[in-house]
Amino acid sequence: xxxxxxxxxxxxxxxxxxQSRFVRVNGRRMHYIDEGPRDAPPVLLLHGNPAWGxxxxxxVPPLLAAGLRVVVPDQIGFGLSEKPHDHTVHTLDNHAAxxxxxxxxxxxxxxxxxxxxxxxxxxxxxxxxxxxxxxSVAVISTWAxxxxxxxxxxxxxxxxxxxxxxxGPLVMGKLGAMPGRGMYxxxxxxxxxxxxxxxxxxxxxxxxxxxxxxxxxxxxIPLGRDTDIARERFRWLEAQMRxxxxxxxxxxxxxxxxxxxxxxxxxxxxxxxxxxxxxLVTGRHFLQExxxxxxxxxxxxxxxxxxxxxxxx
Numbered sequence: 199x200x201x202x203x204x205x206x207x208x209x210x211x212x213x214x215x216x217q218s219r220f221v222r223v224n225g226r227r228m229h230y231i232d233e234g235p236r237d238a239p240p241v242l243l244l245h246g247n248p249a250w251g252x253x254x255x256x257x258v259p260p261l262l263a264a265g266l267r268v269v270v271p272d273q274i275g276f277g278l279s280e281k282p283h284d285h286t287v288h289t290l291d292n293h294a295a296x297x298x299x300x301x302x303x304x305x306x307x308x309x310x311x312x313x314x315x316x317x318x319x320x321x322x323x324x325x326x327x328x329x330x331x332x333x334s335v336a337v338i339s340t341w342a343x344x345x346x347x348x349x350x351x352x353x354x355x356x357x358x359x360x361x362x363x364x365x366g367p368l369v370m371g372k373l374g375a376m377p378g379r380g381m382y383x384x385x386x387x388x389x390x391x392x393x394x395x396x397x398x399x400x401x402x403x404x405x406x407x408x409x410x411x412x413x414x415x416x417x418x419i420p421l422g423r424d425t426d427i428a429r430e431r432f433r434w435l436e437a438q439m440r441x442x443x444x445x446x447x448x449x450x451x452x453x454x455x456x457x458x459x460x461x462x463x464x465x466x467x468x469x470x471x472x473x474x475x476x477x478l479v480t481g482r483h484f485l486q487e488x489x490x491x492x493x494x495x496x497x498x499x500x501x502x503x504x505x506x507x508x509x510x511x
Contacts, residue, residue, distance in 0.1 A: 294321075
């Protein structure tokens with residue numbers, strides 16, 4: 199039997215008190231939650247590396263209070279979803295296809311897509327091929343282009359060393375640097391995260407074999423080299439996003455040092471001049487850990503106005 203939220207330690211499930219659901223996507227078992235009225239406008243919350251739906255635990259309540267339906271999947275390889283040991287399944291195309299399969303199975307229509315970290319390239323790729331599923335989009339500390347790339351990902355220390363062929367499996371796999379130390383360093387209130395957040399991530403990746411995606415997925419990040427394996431996918435994705443005319447909003451952490459606030463919000467405004475924001479909140483890369491409730495209220499307001507304007511309110 200697949201593990202569920204109800205089977206997690208009490209302190210974790212009390213912070214994420216929702217019902218586990220499962221769906222088969224492209225032959226893999228995906229875990230998700232689906233809360234709120236089924237006939238309400240849906241909000242789809244998409245996480246990245248090395249998180250799972252738990253990252254959105256403080257974002258969900260304001261959305262539900264606004265009467266919205268909230269769907270939060272765990273990407274294949276993370277959280278309570280199946281964690282394949284075959285690294286070849288962890289391509290950007292495959293993960294985007296998993297989300298397309300989820301959209302089709304749930305028959306989502308008119309959703310607000312909320313994309314964080316790798317939830318950006320995967321979720322934005324999915325909405326590009328399923329436009330009927332989306333009404334609006336919010337981007338949070340993510341990207342959808344080849345250049346500019348993040349300087350953080352070009353540094354020898356810590357990033358390139360952590361993802362080297364030998365060191366990566368050791369540091370990221372066996373020693374669990376992500377989600378442990380890595381996420382801890384990527385929040386503002388580290389004391390609170392250590393007490394109330396970190397165990398929610400380490401608990402679901404206790405086996406080193408289950409952490410494979412934390413060090414294999416980042417190898418798809420374009421860094422301006424001939425060896426970039428996802429360059430053409432990101433070129434396609436940027437073209438799709440520049441042609442997008444959906445209502446959009448940009449939410450970012452003031453202290454983000456992975457996707458630096460000024461540079462990356464400015465580029466999103468270049469891609470979508472019509473987008474609202476940027477709305478800046480307290481937070482580094484995992485800003486939901488510091489400002490989850492505030493982000494939830496921003497999203498509830500945005501989705502509410504979009505749906506009212508489209509006659510769905």
